[in-house]
Amino acid sequence: MDLKGKRVLVIGTGIGGAGVAALLAKEGAEVLVLERNSFPGGKSATFERDGFRYDTGVHWVARGEKGPLGEISRLVGGDLRFRVMEPAIRIMVGGRSSDLTQDIDNQAELERVFDELGVLPENREGAREFFRDVMRPRTPEEMEELDGYPLSDYLTRFTQDPQFMLLVSGFIGMYLVISPKQASTGEFIMNFAGQVRERNLSYPLGGMGAIPQDYLDALCRMGGEVRYSAPVARILVEGGRATGVETDSGEIIRADIVISNNGIKETVEMAGRHNFPDDYLEMVDRLRLSLGVASVKYALDAKVVDHHFIYYFPTPDLLDTQVGLMCPVPSAADPSLAPPGCQLVLAGAPTTPYLDDPEEADSLCEEVMDKIENTMRYLFPDIDKHIIWKLRANTRYTASISGRRSGEVIGVAQNRHQVGKKRPSNSTPLEGLYLVGADAGGRGVGTEMAADSALNLWRLLRGA
Template sequence: MPARRAVVIGGGISGLASAALLARDGFSVTVLEQRKQLGGRAGSWERDGFRFDTGPSWYLMPDVFDHFFRLLGTSADAELDLVELDPGYRVYSEGHDEPIDLRADREANIALFESIEPGAGKKMRKYLASAEDTYDMAVRRFLYTSFQDLRTLAAPDVLRRLPKLARLLIEPLSTFAESAVRDRRLWQVLGYPAVFLGTSPYAAPSMYHLMSHLDLADGVLYPKGGITAVIAAVERVARREGAKIIAGAKVERILVEDGHVTGVVHRDRRGVQHTAPADLVVSAADLRHTELQLLDKEHRTYPAAHWAKRDPGPSAVLVYLGVDGPVPGLLHHTLVFTEDWKANFGAIFGADRHVPDPASIYVCAPSETDPTVAPPGASNLFLLVPIPADPSIGKGGIDGAGDYEVERIADRAIDVVAERAGVPDLRDRIRVRRTIGPRDFADDYNAWNGSMLGPAHTLKQSAFFREKNASTKVDGLYYAGASTIPGIGLPMCLISAEVLLKRIHGDTTTEPLPTPLPTGATV
């Protein structure tokens, strides 16, 4: 009997991971990626000896990556060269001259908090214990489930925590963090992970204080070669399992007959149209784009009216800089925070959305750890400025050729980093420059409103409130990636591939699958 045919739309990490798991499960899998390069937002760009990760740059939740590889009979250690960053990252806060360096050790960070705010150490010990407990429960009950059967959530460990869970769902992260620290700098360290979730600490449920366990207790790792190496590893295991991957294949339509998916229409790089027959289709592309552009109206689970009530999350201006000489005030990861966070986040997420100025900035300097990403003696810098999801802000370009507003935001960010890092001649030392704006996210990735991450993790867009991973209108049509459960970020996208497999099998359990998966199982 021939293997069932599966077509995966999108060659980002969730699409590649879905292809690997489906191929191991016995499907004949074809991945269709519209761009020439795999990885989606987690891409790569090279010029004049500099190599930049074009998107994600933090390697958090290492257990999720290792579990994924173990499902496929290997491990993160076998596929990646991981190094621990210590300090994990640096924080500059407006109004304070000296930065704070967060370490790779939980006890060292507790001592750091105590040294800045007497009494905060004891409170942080309790805060991080809660973060670890909440993270462990999330992995057991909320991240690896399709939420098909909500009765599975009524497990004894969840029921025991109901009063705490109620508070964590209702109270915003900003308020919860204030229970542990008062010093603004420390409060910002506890609140900034909300940006990883595509939202504000004033809107993210305090359930997400679990993120502090990841960076303050678990530590931050770096895969040598950058996130590009992670994408290459996931692609490698997908091909090893037998998945066929086609780049330059722009999907135009998902075919449906009698309520069941039958294939995907796409065009190759020459513009020639093809039809890929399928018994099962997984869209790892932006879910709004999938629903509104690739499906006929009668086949849409999430029509236009649905998205009018949802939040696409923030966009960003990204700046890639190849710089002559060192930038000594920066670590591998550096955060530059404004003093007035309410104004900063209000500009990005509030009713009157506009580009914040001043803006908080994230800087990645991977050349501090990895000499392969820049020529000898030079520095590789990646700047990220969160802004509202609004394609009208414009596109980026090379050597200042982007739209005016994008380049203005980039110039402002470069000047702020130069001041905080103590490098007044930073602009003069720039050898390579490229920017990316919201319009690029919309054009290159079909991202809703030019969002850089995906739908925000507000309460109404988290866990079982988030868009599910299977169509209710078309049999055999499934979803993976940042737009669906469990959410945004590289680890969540890996988990989404596993939740997809569980959904296909009707597996309503909440815990990660046993490793390794059997080969060639039948569905």
């Protein structure tokens, strides 16, 4: 399609919305983005408090500038930069620990990690075979088959060594934020092999908010417009096609193309369920969402955490008071995110995202956040002495920053019924209405899936 002069309206400035807005402006479209919040980025935003710049989420990026986040920035003339750190990640599982370098497909490195984590000698060959199998090239047909294969069944083919299982479960938890029983083997393999191949596990300079900001800056340089505190109330549908939106303040804005970054379930409601065929509604209603994450953000007056990115899972005897958590230290990657001598530390753990019963979800999150704090005290006994401020963020908070009912961490879950060819597409049955973001049209880890969705929608619309 010739996009020159086409009026494009994008609902939301998450990574997907911001990314596709800039890409379409590059094609000559007249792009207007409406964002309900007073800030950009949705789940990938960064706020300032007392000289610290902290993320709304708890993030690290799988492929950095070599993945789709960097690709969009280059395509739109942006200046997004990532810092790759070595070792890539400190793994602390079952009472043992090891530093994983960016080189984990190197055989000697792998043997060191197995030694340090205590993978039993009799289980080593199975563990090695797992890494070989994950990294081997596959045809699209093989990948499609693996997309529909349960990850827990795939894993147990190799070994059930407890330490190996904890190591791999850590990656599943961090990438897909669902249980191995539900997770898709194809999606896991694609993410894991991609990260290992690219050797680029990293963090964006300026914080996670720098990613959507980079795309929106590019959009504005190309003549596009972003309006904040401008919630869309409904998508206008006339004669079976989307023709624009009505904002909360009652303003009608017409467009040739409407792109929603507001999640597939919410988009269907905003456009009116009666405008969609029954089979589409059934598919959307059946979609399961990923788990949520509750987090604690620490602004510290000293360097308390020695590593820049930790994955920790407690021994079984500690599970009553602790949780498995992911702990990134953004100020280690970008010192400008904290005042000199200080440290910004984030810690997050999975929990239920659903707000159907808000009280229950809140109280579960309270429990998880208490356990996060206990775990952090156990790992860093001095931490409480150094707190300038700390923030506890539950799944209701995630829902509020992304404008959704449910505070899921990623979006539509990457289970074996909802990935690859079975993932909702960028297109909808309504002419002129498209979806972008982690819910539809992409693959990858969280933010990268949202960016991949933006790239795929851009390709679809320009007909490439």
